[in-house]
Amino acid sequence: MLTDNSIQSMGGKARAEALSDEQRKDIARKAAEARWALPKVGWEGEMTVGPLAIKCGVIPPKTDKDKPLRVISETAFMDALGMYRSGALSVRREVSETGAQIPLSLAFKNLKPFIIKHLGDVHFQPMKVIFANGSVGHGLDATLIPKICEIWMDARKAGKLGKRQEVIADMAEVILRGLAHVGIIALVDEATGYQAFRDRLELQKILDKYITDEWAKWTRRFPDEFYRHLFRLKSKTYPPAGSKNKPSYVGHWTNDVVYSRLAPGILQKLRELNPRVGTNRLRKHHQYLTEDIGVPELEQFLSNVIFLMRTCNSWNEFKLRLDAAAPRFGETRSLALEV
Numbered sequence: 001m002l003t004d005n006s007i008q009s010m011g012g013k014a015r016a017e018a019l020s021d022e023q024r025k026d027i028a029r030k031a032a033e034a035r036w037a038l039p040k041v042g043w044e045g046e047m048t049v050g051p052l053a054i055k056c057g058v059i060p061p062k063t064d065k066d067k068p069l070r071v072i073s074e075t076a077f078m079d080a081l082g083m084y085r086s087g088a089l090s091v092r093r094e095v096s097e098t099g100a101q102i103p104l105s106l107a108f109k110n111l112k113p114f115i116i117k118h119l120g121d122v123h124f125q126p127m128k129v130i131f132a133n134g135s136v137g138h139g140l141d142a143t144l145i146p147k148i149c150e151i152w153m154d155a156r157k158a159g160k161l162g163k164r165q166e167v168i169a170d171m172a173e174v175i176l177r178g179l180a181h182v183g184i185i186a187l188v189d190e191a192t193g194y195q196a197f198r199d200r201l202e203l204q205k206i207l208d209k210y211i212t213d214e215w216a217k218w219t220r221r222f223p224d225e226f227y228r229h230l231f232r233l234k235s236k237t238y239p240p241a242g243s244k245n246k247p248s249y250v251g252h253w254t255n256d257v258v259y260s261r262l263a264p265g266i267l268q269k270l271r272e273l274n275p276r277v278g279t280n281r282l283r284k285h286h287q288y289l290t291e292d293i294g295v296p297e298l299e300q301f302l303s304n305v306i307f308l309m310r311t312c313n314s315w316n317e318f319k320l321r322l323d324a325a326a327p328r329f330g331e332t333r334s335l336a337l338e339v
Contacts, residue, residue, distance in 0.1 A: 041071070041139075043192035044132040049178035052080045052171075056142065056187075057131065058194040068198075070188040071139030074126050078105050081152075081171045103140055105148055110160045114151040119144075142184050149176040207269050210262070210294040215274075215287040221295070222254070222286075226302055229309035230257070233318050248279065259285060260328040262301055301326075 041057035055076035059069040078084070083105060103126050106115055126138040140148075149172035155161050156169035179187070189195040227246065230253055231238040239246055259267040270285040289295050308325065312318035 038128050038130050038136065039069070040130045041132055043194040043197065045191035045193060047187040047191035049080075049187070050174050052175065052178070054080050055131075056191055057129070057139065058188060058192050059129065059139075068194070070142035070185055071127070071129060072142050072145055072188075073131075074103060074105070074138035074140050077140060077145065077148075080175065081105060081168050083168055103144075103148065104138075106151060108165070110165075111151055111155055114154045114158075114160075117154070118147045118151050142188050145184055146176055146179055149173070149179075206263050207265055210266055210290060210297065211269050211273070211288050212290050212294075213273065213288075215283050218284060218287060221284075221298060222302065223306070226306055226309075229306065230254075233309065233312060233315040235315070251281075256328075257305060257322065258298070258301060261322075261326045262297060264329040266329075 039059045042060040043058040045056060046053040047056050055073040057071050057073075059071060061068050102115065126140050128136055129139040130136055152161075152165075152169040152172035153176065156166060161169055186195075189198060227250065228238055230250065234253070255267055259270060270288055273288050274281050274283055274285055286295070286298060289298055304326075305322070308321055309318060312321060
């Protein structure tokens, strides 16, 4: 006995056999173009929410003005809810007034009033994405997950769910409770490894603001008062007038007091751009600071440091106050203990 599905299959085969080689190539080309036009997950992992592990990913931004998109695998999310994807469920997937399909996890008529309440005009259409292994699947914007869980919980509270749906609502509550302790964005970033990349990206943005690859003509940036206080607090004799170069250890003091505290990663980047040639550097670090941000920030920082130096009588006193006011980046601030 022939079923509707078998008849459709036979019809599809017949149409395929009737195609010319050129038509098949054209169809394959269009399919390939459509596939590779899909957004690709750059970082992928499983985030842990309570007892559940849910596949998630981060799609990198297309431009500097865009933001990365965190997505949850729709199939993995449905599995976590205890919901199984079926042909009947796909048919029931409603289309909103804007033409966007709703997530399969919400494709139930008795949820409609709660969908309108929680999502309204929010764009919640699942998107096709290419995961790290090359497979194509549907991804949900991760920020929608709490709202989807709230829809199921509100429907349960209103007594609108069947017995099987009550189980789904229970799992939605488990997920929502798990997300209450840690933000969904943080969970996705940690699970996929995007957190480390994001931190490097933010660091690069800071360096781009402060440092330029093109060194500028030398201009005095460090006032004599700064060095006089350095020598005084270190109990060292200040070099006599006319001395061309200060002792090499002054550079170490300056790195410690200023560059290591000016902004994250600044000192390391300056050392890369301005390496030692023999025992000296060809230029001063501040010659690589940007005129619009780097130099003004340096001058303001120096002004604050000099003000602090004036109030101190010893190096240890100064360092304690400096560490409290402007700790070196990458170090944990020490706390003074009362005795």
